[in-house]
Structure formats: C-alpha cells, structure tokens
Amino acid sequence: MGLKDAACVTGIGETAYVRGSRKSAFELQVEASLKAINDAGIHPSDIDGVIPIGIVSGIAEDFVDNFGIRDLRYSALIPHGGASPVMALQAAATVLATGVCRHVLITFGRNVSAGSNKAGARIHNMPQFHYVTEFEHPLGNSAPAQIYAPMARRHMELYGTTVEHFGAVAVACRAHAALNDNAIMRTPITLEDHRNSRMIADPFRLLDCSLESDGGAAVVVSAADVAADGRHRRVFIAGVAVGHPDSPVSITQRPDMTSLGIAKAAPRAFAMAGVTPADIQVAEIYDCFTYAVIRQLEDLGFCKKGEGGPFVADGRLRLGGALPTNTHGGLLSQAHVWGLNHIVELVRQLRGDGGRAQVAGAELGLVTGYGDLGDGALAIMRRA
Amino acid sequence: MSERAAKPEVVESALSATYWQGLREGRLLLQACGVCGALRHYPRLLCTACFSDVVTWRAASGRGHIHSWTVAHHAFHVGFRDELPYTLVTVDLEEGPRALGRWQGETPRIGMAVRARFETAPAAVELWFEQDGLAR
Ligand SMILES: [Zn+2]
Numbered sequence: 001m002g003l004k005d006a007a008c009v010t011g012i013g014e015t016a017y018v019r020g021s022r023k024s025a026f027e028l029q030v031e032a033s034l035k036a037i038n039d040a041g042i043h044p045s046d047i048d049g050v051i052p053i054g055i056v057s058g059i060a061e062d063f064v065d066n067f068g069i070r071d072l073r074y075s076a077l078i079p080h081g082g083a084s085p086v087m088a089l090q091a092a093a094t095v096l097a098t099g100v101c102r103h104v105l106i107t108f109g110r111n112v113s114a115g116s117n118k119a120g121a122r123i124h125n126m127p128q129f130h131y132v133t134e135f136e137h138p139l140g141n142s143a144p145a146q147i148y149a150p151m152a153r154r155h156m157e158l159y160g161t162t163v164e165h166f167g168a169v170a171v172a173c174r175a176h177a178a179l180n181d182n183a184i185m186r187t188p189i190t191l192e193d194h195r196n197s198r199m200i201a202d203p204f205r206l207l208d209c210s211l212e213s214d215g216g217a218a219v220v221v222s223a224a225d226v227a228a229d230g231r232h233r234r235v236f237i238a239g240v241a242v243g244h245p246d247s248p249v250s251i252t253q254r255p256d257m258t259s260l261g262i263a264k265a266a267p268r269a270f271a272m273a274g275v276t277p278a279d280i281q282v283a284e285i286y287d288c289f290t291y292a293v294i295r296q297l298e299d300l301g302f303c304k305k306g307e308g309g310p311f312v313a314d315g316r317l318r319l320g321g322a323l324p325t326n327t328h329g330g331l332l333s334q335a336h337v338w339g340l341n342h343i344v345e346l347v348r349q350l351r352g353d354g355g356r357a358q359v360a361g362a363e364l365g366l367v368t369g370y371g372d373l374g375d376g377a378l379a380i381m382r383r384a
Numbered sequence: 385m386s387e388r389a390a391k392p393e394v395v396e397s398a399l400s401a402t403y404w405q406g407l408r409e410g411r412l413l414l415q416a417c418g419v420c421g422a423l424r425h426y427p428r429l430l431c432t433a434c435f436s437d438v439v440t441w442r443a444a445s446g447r448g449h450i451h452s453w454t455v456a457h458h459a460f461h462v463g464f465r466d467e468l469p470y471t472l473v474t475v476d477l478e479e480g481p482r483a484l485g486r487w488q489g490e491t492p493r494i495g496m497a498v499r500a501r502f503e504t505a506p507a508a509v510e511l512w513f514e515q516d517g518l519a520r
Binding site: 131133134135136137138139140141142143145146149150151153154157158198199200201202203249250252253257 | 391392393394395396397400425426428451452453454455456457458460461464467469470472474481482483484485486494507508510511
C-alpha cells in the first residue's frame with residue numbers, strides 16, 4: 001500500500017490575516033478549523049485525527065474538548081517549524097491510507113502582535129534550537145534573517161545570484177497579493193522598491209523578509225473513498241515526502257549550507273506522483289525569505305543548483321509566467337501562518353477557486369514547507 | 385541611551401562547560417573523540433564517527449578561512465542595538481570544524497584567511513575573528 005492518491009484535502013479554512021488581532025492564537029486556530037470542517041461538509045465531531053501545528057496554540061485535547069470528538073484515533077506533534085504543515089500532510093496521508101482515520105484536521109493559529117512571540121525571541125524557546133541559543137545568540141545571531149543570511153551570501157558568491165533575483169521573488173509575491181483581498185501587503189512593488197528597502201541582515205533587505213502576522217489556517221484531509229462524498233471536486237495528494245539536512249545543528253555547522261532537506265524529499269515525492277517538475281502548473285513555495293524560494297526551486301529540480309536566480313528572473317513566477325508561484329502572495333505578502341496558507345491556496349487553485357489569481361486550467365500543483373533551519377517537505381496535488 | 389542593555393546570557397551545560405572555560409582562558413577548544421580522535425563542534429554527547437561518548441579537548445589554532453558572513457543592520461535583541469551594524473562570520477577552521485564569530489575589520493570575503501581572538505564582554509568572553517597576516 002502506498003500513499004499516492006490515498007488521501008484528499010477536502011476542507012480549507014482561514015481567518016482574516018491581520019496585524020494586532022485581539023483574538024488569542026487558539027481562538028484564531030478554532031475559527032479556521034471550523035471553517036475547514038464546514039468546507040469539507042462534515043461535523044466537527046467527525047474529525048478522528050488532529051495534528052496541531054506549532055507549540056503556541058491548541059493541542060489535540062483542546063479540539064477533543066471543544067469539538068466533542070468522542071473517538072480520537074490519532075494525534076501527532078510535528079516539531080519542524082514551517083515544514084510542519086506539509087509534513088503533517090504526509091502523516092495524515094499515512095493514517096488515512098492505512099485506515100486508522102477518516103478525517104484528519106491540520107490546524108494552526110498564531111498571534112504574534114503580543115510581542116513575546118516575535119521570531120527573534122520565539123525560536124530560542126524551541127528545544128531544537130539549543131545550539132543556536134547557547135553558542136550563537138550571545139554573539140548576536142538571534143533571528144531567522146541573521147541565521148539564514150550567510151546561506152544567501154554564499155549562494156550569491158558561488159553562483160552569481162543577485163539582488164535583482166531576490167527582488168523578482170518579492171515582486172511576484174506582491175503582485176499576487178494585490179489580487180487577494182485576504183493579504184496584508186497589497187500595494188504593488190518594483191525591483192527598485194525592493195533594492196531601496198532597508199537592510200536587515202545583509203544580503204536580506206526588509207522586502208526579502210516574510211511578514212509577522214496574526215491569523216489561523218486549517219485543512220481537513222480525508223481518506224480518498226470518503227472524500228468522494230464531499231462538497232468539492234476532489235484534490236488528491238499524489239506525492240508527498242519529507243527530508244532533513246545531514247545535520248540538524250545550526251546552519252553555520254552545515255557541510256553545504258546551500259542545499260537542504262527538501263533536496264532529499266523531492267525525488268521521492270515526484271516518483272510517488274509519477275510526474276516531473278516540468279508537469280507542475282502552479283507552485284506554492286515556502287517563502288520565509290526570497291532566497292529560500294530560489295534555493296528550493298533548485299533543490300526541487302526545477303533548475304540546476306546555482307541557476308535559481310536566472311530561473312526566477314523575467315517574470316517566470318508571475319501569473320502568466322511558466323511557473324506561477326505563491327499565487328496568494330505567500331509569507332512575503334499575504335501572511336505568515338507557517339505555510340498552512342500555501343496548502344490552502346494550492347487546494348483553492350486546483351478546485352478552480354483561485355479568483356483573480358486563478359492559474360487557468362491548473363490540474364497539478366506543488367506545495368513546500370521549510371523550517372527549523374533546513375527541514376523540508378513537499379506535496380504534489382492533482383485535481384480529480 | 386546611558387544605560388547599556390544586557391546581551392543574552394550564556395547558559396552553559398555540562399557538555400559545554402569546558403568550551404566556555406577555554407574561551408575565558410583565550411583558547412578555542414574543540415571536542416576530540418576519545419576513541420577515534422574525530423573533532424566535533426558545537427559540543428555534543430556522541431562522536432558521529434564512532435558514537436563514543438568519551439571526550440577529550442583539543443585547542444584549535446584559531447586559523448581558518450571565511451565560509452560566509454552577514455552584516456546585521458537590525459537588532460533583534462536589544463543588547464546589540466548600540467553595536468549596529470555588526471558583522472558575523474562563519475569560519476572553516478583549519479582543523480575541520482566550523483565556528484561562528486564576530487568580525488573585526490573590512491568587509492570579509494569568502495575564502496579570506498582569518499585568525500581568532502577573544503574579547504571579554506560584560507557577561508562572557510566572545511569569539512572574534514580578523515583577517516590573518518595583518519599586524520596586531
Ligand atoms: Zn569517535
């Protein structure tokens with residue numbers, strides 16, 4: 001038994017994405033969860049598997065408690081930062097393919113406006129960051145922008161990747177966010193705006209960095225036979241895989257800091273789905289930083305290592321380009337909910353519900369997750 | 385600003401206490417496997433070559449080459465606000481492992497030969513690097 005086409009994403013839900021929400025992370029998570037459950041056409045108590053994302057909002061028992069789930073058959077915590085939502089798709093597909101569960105809820109909520117949960121402070125509370133916290137934080141290497149910057153710098157020096165290449169990613173995401181009523185940053189930007197934005201951690205400028213935002217997002221994943229009774233055209237998980245870098249230690253310690261876990265996962269997912277990168281019509285790529293998109297496109301096999309910069313130039317990632325990417329605006333311009341919004345958007349595209357950002361005729365797409373300094377995951381989805 | 389905000393404090397563990405004691409004495413100490421001799425950094429429980437937990441310590445020369453670098457222009461911790469902009473370098477030590485340090489000097493280049501030095505900060509000793517071959 002394999003995972004190919006064994007599970008479908010049957011429900012999607014998102015709150016409004018904002019800054020300064022007065023709702024708690026759990027309230028946002030519950031709101032998104034109920035929307036996803038309703039979208040799937042099921043009752044909250046029909047959920048029999050729960051995978052809460054992250055450590056700042058509800059745990060499985062909170063959903064049992066609030067949703068009246070009488071017979072929870074599976075729960076898991078996947079502690080890999082922004083890679084967790086797509087890794088959770090793999091976990092969900094596994095328990096759905098094997099008959100353990102019928103409907104698995106993957107759900108996330110966050111409220112960073114309170115201040116105590118900002119990226120710089122937050123990661124040092126995560127146990128897997130203990131090397132960074134002990135040995136690098138006291139030297140001033142605190143936040144993801146600083147920690148990831150040397151990877152981008154090395155890519156620039158080894159391969160000639162430029163500021164304009166980073167800018168092309170930022171401009172594409174913003175152009176798509178401008179079409180999305182639930183995106184936080186909707187004013188279009190130019191390459192010049194990108195270049196002129198203030199430097200945060202060289203080579204990352206402000207417009208290379210993802211947003212901090214409040215909100216919740218959730219999906220329901222159902223067994224493929226159960227999903228046949230759902231409200232929407234079925235969106236199958238055709239291929240899914242995860243990968244970890246050779247070392248989980250801080251990025252400074254990686255043998256090759258320009259290639260990460262998703263490079264191992266990509267061939268597995270493409271082989272499972274029986275497709276190649278050239279078949280992908282729409283991509284939602286985890287974009288904590290502009291550079292992360294360029295590097296993942298290489299690791300996924302869309303282009304060779306070092307060619308990601310030229311690959312994204314000339315509008316390839318924009319609607320109408322060869323590989324429309326982050327059609328919702330991404331973490332860079334829509335909102336940062338650890339990439340669960342990327343899964344939601346891919347499902348929307350494959351249902352044909354992409355609104356003004358719809359990729360015409362999209363039948364096959366890809367979503368990635370990236371977190372914890374190098375863990376990666378991807379899911380390839382196709383519509384029925 | 386008259387009062388200088390504190391930097392994050394170093395929280396040592398039993399595994400790393402020797403490393404930090406070395407820095408305070410002006411030495412960059414690396415773990416060396418007590419069985420097979422393989423070097424490792426940052427300090428951790430097991431040798432990844434032979435899985436022994438027997439540890440000895442070896443002083444690195446402090447010499448190496450720049451692997452990559454960044455310049456921080458935004459302080460994500462208030463303790464660094466007065467030091468902006470500051471440069472961080474990752475260094476391939478000549479013994480093999482890689483180290484992170486603060487940087488003193490002109491803009492670094494990948495591959496540049498560097499050497500370590502140690503600066504006493506209010507809460508701890510900091511590892512710094514500078515271009516090798518320049519007069520001190
Ligand atoms: Zn050994």
